[in-house]
Amino acid sequence: ATRYPSLVEAAERHPKPADVTYAYGTAGFRMKANLLDSVIFRAGVLAALRSKKLDGKTIGVMITASHNPAQDNGIKLVDPMGEMLEQTWEAYASQLANAPTIEELLAVVDRVIAANKIDLSKPANVVYARDTRPSGPALVAALADGLSAVQAQHRDEGILTTPQLHYIVRCLNTQGTPEAYGEPSAAGYYKKLADAYHKLVNGKTRLSPLHVDCANGVGAPKIREFAQVVGEAALALIVTNDDTETEGSLNYQCGADYVKVNQHGPHGVEMQPNGRYASLDGDADRLVYYYMDNDRVFHLLDGDKIAGLAAMFIKDLVTAAGLEGINVGTVQTAYANGSSTNYLTNILQVPVSCTQTGVKHLHHEAEKYDVGVYFEANGHGTVLFSPVVLQAISDTVSRTPAQALAIAQLRALTDMINQTVGDAISDLLLVEVILTHKQWTLSQWDQAYTDLPSRLVRVVVKDRNIFRTINADRQLESPAGMQALIDGAVAKFANGRSFVRPSGTEDVVRVYAEAATRHECDELAFRVAGLVF
Ligand code: NG1
Ligand code: ZN
The missing domain is CATH 3.40.120.10 (Alpha-D-Glucose-1,6-Bisphosphate, subunit A, domain 3)
Known part of the structure; x- marks a missing residue:
């Protein structure tokens, strides 16, 4: 002592x-x-x-x-x-x-x-x-x-938002080195992102305004500051759920997690058919998009959809840039919708790895690719560019104007996408850039594939520590015998999939289920929850 x-x-x-x-x-x-x-x-x-x-x-x-x-x-x-x-x-x-x-x-x-x-x-x-x-x-x-x-x-x-702090830490530790990452301040962060965004949307028709639900959290003041820097001519944002003062309003019936789990829009936002909507979470590292169609049906574009959009765009850009031999891969968790895995594997034909839940696991797996796109279904993720790609981007001598443009755009993406951690503001810019290039509505983006109906249920148990998973959270090894019961339940449903794992952030066990129809999915989730309880 x-x-x-x-x-x-x-x-x-x-x-x-x-x-x-x-x-x-x-x-x-x-x-x-x-x-x-x-x-x-x-x-x-x-x-x-x-x-x-x-x-x-x-x-x-x-x-x-x-x-x-x-x-x-x-x-x-x-x-x-x-x-x-x-x-x-x-x-x-x-x-x-x-x-x-x-x-x-x-x-x-x-x-x-x-x-x-x-x-x-x-x-x-x-x-x-x-x-x-x-x-x-x-x-x-x-x-x-x-x-x-x-x-x-x-x-x-x-x-600050969580990703801003991550950004500042990296800037401080790389200042004055060849890996310098930017000005270590919120202002430096806004400038870096806005400059890259401008390069990427330059000359393209601006999209209609995006309504951003900020979960009544730190994302609200920060995205407002960013909006000032990027300018309304380049990006029209309508900031909603921005009440950081009222006690208890943070994440209450709004924000990315609420929208994802409940599969409907946040309170405090009056959705209009075909309007454009997005939600951040309480520290602005998660992002989901959504819209309502003409029949007023709600459609969610979650982290899996963002990953698909990003992988498609970046793969095309790498090809246009003539960067042969650069591999673009994706990383998901067990919570990824089965349709998204199918889309990435069979339509985009990119490799897909599955890791344990928690972004640190996805991040490390993504580092194994030249370009690693990783997103949790809940909207937390980013795209990592390896040193090999950064080198290729700076070394490649372009033979055509189209190739030169693709290389310049890739370079701007490496600046705009937060390399340290999933970042809702940076990810939002990535989505906006891609939609601007394609001049796509949210509904057009949504056509890539149709999600299987899914359900995420929280089950309060006496001791969640007895639940231990293997195989990237997809199976239980403990309690003994429970996995066989889950398998038995799953076998009864077409396209059925279900797994159970203890939450790392709440004192609950999570049950995930998906199946061919909404009814079957809910039935499966209910049965598996019954096994756990
Ligand atoms: P837990 O509570 O361990 O399920 C949740 C998310 C994770 C991750 C962490 C950290 C789900 C099902 N789980 O973890 O993916 O994002 O929070 O925020 O979304
Ligand atoms: Zn968060």
Whole structure:
């Protein structure tokens, strides 16, 4: 204890509640905000150690609970290139969070230092931001307390979207290098995206306005700031559900998760036939589109549809650019609609990998392709361009004006698409660029394939930890025998598919089902939920 006197003193101000067990899950720590003070204080200590381990490179910390209710909050650590925290360190985060006493907290700190041979004399640099939740400022104070307790240099970036913080972290760590990523500020982010967008839509007829439901979250002020920079002549946006002040309004009956799960439009938006609509989630890293046809039937264009659109466009562009040998691949999870997998595989003829749920898994898989398009069905994803492609883009000497144009457009895409993490604003621009090039309505985009009816159900169980999955979440290995029962239920339905996995962000088990008709799909979901319960 004598080794870290200021840590001991500060940790006493942030005691761990005795009866809570914390887990750094799919998306960091996430729960009711009033349980997070000690967790966030300790995550600050870990962020500082991570920075020291990486020679003082800047680590990011984002305080948000994304699409979860306003009274929740959470925290995620961001590694130097803007990617999610390395997996081995997730375990340290959980161990630190769960240390019952200060003595044990110090013991965990010592273990992390020893296991990673951390040189404590190295500097530590950390930047952090938060979304618009009311609990944010107090949690930021706890984080700052943890960072100061171990003498880390730290800077508060204020209120940002999650992807903006990831962007800033990468910019800070690449400044002045050949991999420089941009100006490390929100303004730099807007400028980079807007410049690339202008290059890509230059000379094309602008689409009709897009209504953007911002889930009453941080996306609202940020997309407004972006709209100012990009200019209305290039992109007409109508911002809705932008109330970040009213308590409890965040994600309430609106936002990308609500629209995806309920398969209807958000409250607060009066949908008109053939109007153009999109929803962001509470920290603006997820995006879905939707419209209502002339019969007032709702149609969702989710992450799978975005992936299909992006893969199609980029594959054509790579061909037009004459970049032979560059492979375009896609990554999905078990939640991807079966029709989308079929479309990618058989119509677009691009490879499709399936990973476990959670974007960090998709991200790493996508890095294996030259161009890796990854999206979760819920609208979280991006497109990664490997160093090989970036090199090819800069090296290729074009023989025709058409080829030169394709190369210039690919280059602009690499600037416009956030390379660190799924980003709703950046993804929205990608969709708008493609639709502008094609002069497509949302209904025309929707023609690519017809989704199989699907249903996602939350089941509250006594202990979700007994559910363990294998085969990229598609099967259960525990509880023993349950998978056979699920298989039995699925076999009764044409085009039936169903799987069960424990949520990493909520205390529930999720049941997914799809089948040939809406009725059969609901029946299958109901039966499988009955098996789990
Ligand atoms: P959990 O709660 O583990 O299902 C949800 C999403 C994930 C991912 C994380 C992080 C679904 C079915 N699950 O995880 O895909 O996006 O949140 O936000 O959409
Ligand atoms: Zn989110």
